[in-house]
Each structure stands twice: as structure tokens, then as C-alpha cells.
Amino acid sequence: MPEVIGIDHIYVSVSDLTESEKFYDVVMRTLGFRKNEFQIKGERHVQYYNRHFGYVLRPARTRRSHDSYAPGLHHLCLRVESEEQVNAAAQRLKGQGISVTEAKRYPDYAPDYFACFLSDPDGLRLEITNYRLERRQRHDDWESFER
DSSP, X not given: OOOOOOOOEEEEEESOHXXXXXXXXXXXXXXXXXXXXXXXXXXXXXXXXXXXXXXXXXXXXXXXXXXXXSSSOOEEEEEESOHHHXXXXXXXXXXXXXXXXXXXXXXXXXXXXXEEEEEOTTOOEEEEXXXXXXXXXXXXXXXXXXX
16 A cells, blocks of 8 residues: 655745745744745746745735635644754744744643744744654554554
8 A cells, every 4th residue: 555655835825925935934934944936837936945845936816815724724734853943943933033932832632742833924824833752653653652
């Protein structure tokens, strides 16, 4: 049976490509992403990428703000290695003028859940979290992980 080994890319439609690009330039650079751009059928697309996947901004065809509680994407969570890296990302983003919540523990989610939250110019919620023990165990010992 084929096994999905990762997310290759995520496309996000944005209402103002220039405004979103400014926001994501700061956020994605802080998280170690590189950037390129390309066109599809004459429409400019901006891609942020790392070794694992690409995150692409494309022009929206309608102008509606993102509603996290409507059917569809609620939020996108990006994982970093440690609580220290979550803290560092939050502090760097704040220092560059990005509105981001305090990085802190969320024991209601998991005992070692540590995260901060921010929203892009269209209201898409983003989260940065640590690589938690349960996630590490699931990755490292998949065959014996409880199903």
C-alpha cells in the first residue's frame, strides 16, 4: 500500500499578493524558508520552501476574508524542533512587527504542547509548535505505535 511520506506543497489564495508577500517574507524567512516565484497562466505565484515542502501564495479570484470556523481549513501548524525554537520564532516575529501570541504551554492539548499563534493578512491562522514527545514516538516507532 502506498504511504504518504509528507506534504509536498500547500497553496493559499490571498486577496492582496503584495500585502501577503510582505507578511510571509518575514514569517517564512524567520522559519528558515527560501523564496522563489513563478507564473501559471500569467498569474504570479510566490513560493516559500524548505527541504520538506513548499508554501505557495496565489492570487484569489474572489475577495472574502478567511473564516476559521467555516468548512475548510481551520489553521496551519508549523513544527519546529523545540520549545526554545518556538520562543525564538515568536520573539523574532514580534521584533519585526508581526502580531503573535505569547509562546506558552497548552496542557489542554498535550502535556508538552508549546506554541504561539498568528494570522496572515487574510485571517488565515498559523501556529508554530514544538516537536512533542508523542509525535516523535509516532515517527520513530511507527510499526509498534498504537493503532
